[in-house]
Amino acid sequence: MFQFDTLSMIFIALILLGVIPNLFYSSGYLPHIDRKVHYLLHYFAFIGSMLGVVVSANALMFLFFWELMSLTSWQLILTEVKDKNTISAARFYFLMTHFGFIFLLLFFLIVTNGNLDVGFAEMKNIASGFMYPTVLFFFLVLGFLSKAGAVPLHVWLPYAHPAAPSPVSALMSGVMLKVAIYGMFRFLFDVLYPWPLEWGIVILVIGSLSSIIGVLYALSEHDIKALLANHSIENIGIILIGFGMGMIFDSLNLKVLSTFSFIAALFHTFNHMSFKSLLFMGAGSVLHQTHTKNIEKYGGLIKTMPITALTFLLASISISALPPSNGFLSEWMIFQSMLGSSHIDNMPLKLAIPFAVFALAVTGGLAIACFVKAYGITFLGLHRSTNAKHAHEVNFLMTAGMILMSLVVISLMLFTPFYIGWFDEALAGLGKVSVYAKIFPSGIWNMHSVSVHGGIVSPLVLLASLTGVTALLMFGYKAMKVKERVHNTWGCGYKTGAKTQYSATGFAGPIRRFFNWLYKPDEHFTKQTIAGHQSKFSDSYYEVHVKPLFETSLYTSVAKAANFISYWVYRLAHFEQIRYTAMIFNLMLLVLFSYRIFSHEFSWATFALESVIMMISIKVFIIGDKK
Amino acid sequence: MIAYLATIVLLFLLAPILLSFIKALKMVLLFKKPVSVFQGYRNFSKLMHKETIISRETSSITRYAPFLVLSPLLVVMFFLPPVVHGAYYVSFVDAFTITGLISLSTFFLMLLGLDSASAFGGMGSSREAFISALVEPAMVLTVFSVSMMAGDLGVGQAGVNLAEHFPQEHMASFLFAGISFFILLIAENGRIPIDNPETHLELTMVHEAMILDLTGVYLALIETASSVKFVIFASLFVSLFIPLGLEYSTPIAILVFVAKLFAVAVAVALLEVNTAKLRLFKVPNLLGISIVFAFLSLITFYVLGA
Numbered sequence: 051m052f053q054f055d056t057l058s059m060i061f062i063a064l065i066l067l068g069v070i071p072n073l074f075y076s077s078g079y080l081p082h083i084d085r086k087v088h089y090l091l092h093y094f095a096f097i098g099s100m101l102g103v104v105v106s107a108n109a110l111m112f113l114f115f116w117e118l119m120s121l122t123s124w125q126l127i128l129t130e131v132k133d134k135n136t137i138s139a140a141r142f143y144f145l146m147t148h149f150g151f152i153f154l155l156l157f158f159l160i161v162t163n164g165n166l167d168v169g170f171a172e173m174k175n176i177a178s179g180f181m182y183p184t185v186l187f188f189f190l191v192l193g194f195l196s197k198a199g200a201v202p203l204h205v206w207l208p209y210a211h212p213a214a215p216s217p218v219s220a221l222m223s224g225v226m227l228k229v230a231i232y233g234m235f236r237f238l239f240d241v242l243y244p245w246p247l248e249w250g251i252v253i254l255v256i257g258s259l260s261s262i263i264g265v266l267y268a269l270s271e272h273d274i275k276a277l278l279a280n281h282s283i284e285n286i287g288i289i290l291i292g293f294g295m296g297m298i299f300d301s302l303n304l305k306v307l308s309t310f311s312f313i314a315a316l317f318h319t320f321n322h323m324s325f326k327s328l329l330f331m332g333a334g335s336v337l338h339q340t341h342t343k344n345i346e347k348y349g350g351l352i353k354t355m356p357i358t359a360l361t362f363l364l365a366s367i368s369i370s371a372l373p374p375s376n377g378f379l380s381e382w383m384i385f386q387s388m389l390g391s392s393h394i395d396n397m398p399l400k401l402a403i404p405f406a407v408f409a410l411a412v413t414g415g416l417a418i419a420c421f422v423k424a425y426g427i428t429f430l431g432l433h434r435s436t437n438a439k440h441a442h443e444v445n446f447l448m449t450a451g452m453i454l455m456s457l458v459v460i461s462l463m464l465f466t467p468f469y470i471g472w473f474d475e476a477l478a479g480l481g482k483v484s485v486y487a488k489i490f491p492s493g494i495w496n497m498h499s500v501s502v503h504g505g506i507v508s509p510l511v512l513l514a515s516l517t518g519v520t521a522l523l524m525f526g527y528k529a530m531k532v533k534e535r536v537h538n539t540w541g542c543g544y545k546t547g548a549k550t551q552y553s554a555t556g557f558a559g560p561i562r563r564f565f566n567w568l569y570k571p572d573e574h575f576t577k578q579t580i581a582g583h584q585s586k587f588s589d590s591y592y593e594v595h596v597k598p599l600f601e602t603s604l605y606t607s608v609a610k611a612a613n614f615i616s617y618w619v620y621r622l623a624h625f626e627q628i629r630y631t632a633m634i635f636n637l638m639l640l641v642l643f644s645y646r647i648f649s650h651e652f653s654w655a656t657f658a659l660e661s662v663i664m665m666i667s668i669k670v671f672i673i674g675d676k677k
Numbered sequence: 678m679i680a681y682l683a684t685i686v687l688l689f690l691l692a693p694i695l696l697s698f699i700k701a702l703k704m705v706l707l708f709k710k711p712v713s714v715f716q717g718y719r720n721f722s723k724l725m726h727k728e729t730i731i732s733r734e735t736s737s738i739t740r741y742a743p744f745l746v747l748s749p750l751l752v753v754m755f756f757l758p759p760v761v762h763g764a765y766y767v768s769f770v771d772a773f774t775i776t777g778l779i780s781l782s783t784f785f786l787m788l789l790g791l792d793s794a795s796a797f798g799g800m801g802s803s804r805e806a807f808i809s810a811l812v813e814p815a816m817v818l819t820v821f822s823v824s825m826m827a828g829d830l831g832v833g834q835a836g837v838n839l840a841e842h843f844p845q846e847h848m849a850s851f852l853f854a855g856i857s858f859f860i861l862l863i864a865e866n867g868r869i870p871i872d873n874p875e876t877h878l879e880l881t882m883v884h885e886a887m888i889l890d891l892t893g894v895y896l897a898l899i900e901t902a903s904s905v906k907f908v909i910f911a912s913l914f915v916s917l918f919i920p921l922g923l924e925y926s927t928p929i930a931i932l933v934f935v936a937k938l939f940a941v942a943v944a945v946a947l948l949e950v951n952t953a954k955l956r957l958f959k960v961p962n963l964l965g966i967s968i969v970f971a972f973l974s975l976i977t978f979y980v981l982g983a
Contacts, residue, residue, distance in 0.1 A: 378777055385773055401980075404975050524744050533729070552803060
């Protein structure tokens with residue numbers, strides 16, 4: 051029924067690390083929720099179901115808790131229904147999560163032979179006898195990655211996460227997505243073990259695409275929670291890059307590199323849990339004070355909300371993968387695992403891996419840009435709205451939640467060897483080679499890459515030297531006793547005000563313009579010119595909105611196609627009776643002609659003739675004249 | 678160990694001289710009366726004696742960020758490749774960490790730009806964010822390729838390896854990586870054609886726009902940071918792509934190294950005199966060239982066989 055092996059324990063730890071600070075935050079947030087009983091009931095059921103997913107040892111329990119997790123989180127999104135958007139976001143989430151659930155159900159029905167009580171070992175036997183393992187793999191990918199939010203099943207994240215109350219978005223983005231990663235680990239390792247090379251490549255491609263697309267849409271986003279949700283897509287992509295590299299190395303029999311990549315993926319899973327929860331809590335506090343999710347209405351909040359600002363800064367540094375943060379360490383490990391691709395003999399694959407390196411590096415660069423934007427526009431400069439002016443630090447419990455979460459971030463940074471040792475143990479328990487001794491061959495100070503000529507990093511030395519040098523410089527500055535004077539910012543002779551600052555739209559402007567072919571932004575620009583002068587205006591308004599490409603191409607067009615087909619089906623169902631006869635006649639013609647083509651000789655001349663006859667009869671009998 | 682520390686001090690002292698030298702050389706080439714090569718020191722001491730003006734709109738970020746801009750770069754100074762034979766070098770930090778530390782410095786510089794609520798600062802940050810987002814992939818790919826050729830990802834070890842066993846058979850990929858890295862050197866240090874360090878025109882400013890509101894010691898810190906950044910890139914370039922002179926005796930090796938640094942400075946000055954600054958939206962083309970060369974370098978390395 052339940053099992054508690056090291057992988058489960060790791061994910062229990064992940065959930066608890068994410069949940070405990072969230073409990074504080076949530077209790078601080080509680081007074082602002084109207085439906086308290088509804089909220090608390092689903093909140094605790096949600097946490098319990100996540101724990102249930104990672105400890106269940108058979109398909110029935112797994113599916114039960116998985117579904118419970120989906121339903122409770124769906125209800126949690128609906129806690130504060132303020133507008134129609136929340137309801138449609140929740141409906142979209144409900145649809146997407148059940149889209150994934152169908153595939154999981156199919157997967158389990160196949161690998162358990164219909165008896166959902168069997169354990170994982172038995173499933174493996176059945177799966178190895180199944181003729182089309184790739185089908186099972188795709189069921190898993192669709193099932194888990196629609197929950198994790200990988201491209202192209204990511205579209206629900208930027209809707210569902212902003213709609214939920216802040217503690218819930220922290221939990222959903224920080225923890226629930228990781229439960230889907232747990233599913234990937236559990237069932238790919240325990241049930242579908244010998245992986246063909248192509249599976250790893252599929253995961254790597256999905257990961258690279260998700261990381262770039264996530265960060266690009268995050269940059270163009272003005273809703274702070276949607277921005278963070280898009281970053282979740284990016285980080286899930288990074289995790290999947292590590293995961294995919296692990297699978298590729300495993301199928302090429304490079305076992306040490308494989309374990310290293312999987313450790314990198316697990317480590318990034320933890321890191322993303324920590325900093326993304328912290329970012330959502332910070333965003334929630336800002337939202338709570340300013341009552342708007344629009345980043346353009348913030349500004350200058352560091353002066354009134356110092357704790358939120360400081361913890362948000364820590365998380366921003368970490369998510370931007372800047373040393374010496376934990377985010378840097380896991381991204382470093384993923385880069386190192388990709389550098390290990392020089393050991394691959396398969397030349398096309400070897401030449402393709404640098405493109406994934408490129409994807410990850412672009413993602414890193416754009417993530418820095420995005421978090422400078424998010425932090426700078428939210429917390430720095432002058433307040434851009436009255437609400438931002440009157441904001442003050444959130445209550446004690448909420449700050450306690452944020453501080454606890456930043457302690458989790460710091461602990462991941464300081465105790466990296468401990469966490470890596472634990473991940474290594476879990477992977478060894480799943481039948482992989484242990485590499486801890488190779489990563490830390492000489493004590494905990496230096497982290498080595500396992501590939502030949504790989505890199506080395508010393509997180510603690512870096513942290514100590516950075517703080518040391520900074521402290522020394524600041525001490526020198528203090529010792530100099532420089533005279534300080536406070537004066538206005540220079541504004542070319544004009545007054546510096548909230549309106550003269552750069553806006554988030556303006557900040558992302560160059561990048562948006564460079565990626566115009568992808569964004570295809572929807573721009574609204576109006577101005578009231580004075581006396582017909584083009585360059586003199588009293589009032590102007592510019593707004594740009596980016597509609598996600600995947601949503602328009604994949605989802606909206608599918609919906610349109612369905613509409614189109616249903617229209618024709620409707621037309622068909624309302625024909626006059628004579629047309630049914632005509633249709634039967636045409637169908638018979640089709641059957642006769644195809645019988646001739648498939649079972650007798652084939653010649654282009656008769657084929658063309660028959661096609662013409664078919665077309666004419668369809669035109670004359672079925673479509674008929676235009677009315 | 679002495680050679681190691683002496684090199685760091687030497688590089689630190691050379692940093693302002695190199696930038697002033699570029700400026701002086703440009704002025705000579707434009708038939709102007711050149712500034713002294715010690716102008717950097719003069720500016721520094723002038724700024725150190727000034728009072729600091731902090732704008733009313735700023736927050737605590739302005740008080741801390743200048744230190745955080747400089748300190749990662751100072752830390753990187755300790756990780757550079759050795760200049761003389763047998764000198765100590767740091768083997769426990771690799772090239773990725775160095776690029777990360779440089780990004781950390783840029784991160785705080787961009788926050789600093791946004792802190793003063795001035796339109797200039799935001800503009801500079803926005804442009805810098807755009808450029809550095811595109812520099813990142815070229816940087817990582819170049820590092821990747823160089824580490825393959827040098828047989829180590831740590832820059833110290835890589836410098837020594839390249840000086841001792843130069844990979845003749847990979848000359849093509851070596852050259853491609855060199856071109857890519859030189860473009861990065863120009864882009865990261867905000868030189869023409871990416872950015873013009875001497876202008877205060879809002880159409881063209883990138884780096885200057887972010888620090889427009891600083892003065893006194895804070896400005897001195899940022900100016901030091903930009904000269905240190907140049908010397909880091911120049912010394913990485915000469916150690917990795919012109920790996921000559923490590924085998925000579927100590928004084929000659931140091932002389933050769935300094936001469937190579939000045940050669941890079943001359944190259945940058947000549948480039949600056951002979952090209953115009955690119956429009957911001959043409960910059961991606963140049964960085965795209967850098968990315969393509971980095972890719973080519975890796976691909977030729979793989980195809981010609983390791």
